Amino acid sequence: MDEQLSExxxxxxxxxxxKILQILDQHEQNVSDLVTLTGYxxxxxxxxxxxxxxxxxxSSHRHGKQIFYVLKDNHIHEIIALASNHLEEKL
Incomplete structure (x- = not known):
């Protein structure tokens, strides 16, 4: 389990x-949108x-010719929020 957690x-x-995870936390996006939003x-x-x-x-799903990406569950949102709160308390 330690190895899996580390990975x-x-x-x-x-x-x-x-950045991608934070964007997908707000709304599903396709690759073109992510390019625009991140600059990468x-x-x-x-x-x-x-x-x-x-x-x-x-996860992803196809809508016409485009593939949209979305977070699979709310755990990722919670992990990012907890880490952000932790860092803000240190400031």
């Missing part, structure tokens, strides 16, 4: 992945989405 927390150690390249966004999907943190 899980590594997902939050990348700035782009964290499409290939970089796609690479990070693949990692998050493999970790079973996000």
């Amino acid at each position: 899980f927390f590594k997902l939050f150690s990348n700035v782009l992945r964290l 390249s499409q290939s970089n966004i796609s690479q990070q989405l693949k990692m998050l999907k493999q970790a079973d943190i996000i």
Whole structure:
């Protein structure tokens, strides 16, 4: 379990992945929207989405020709909120 927990927390150690999770926490998005919102390249966004999907943190669904991504559950929101609150208390 320690190894799995360590791998899980590594997902939050990348700035782009964290930005993607925070954006998806607000609303589902497609890759084009994520490129616009983050300023990162499409290939970089796609690479990070693949990692998050493999970790079973996000899911996707097709609407026409576009694929939309969304957080799988509310736990990710809670983890980010708790970490943010922790850091704000330290300031």
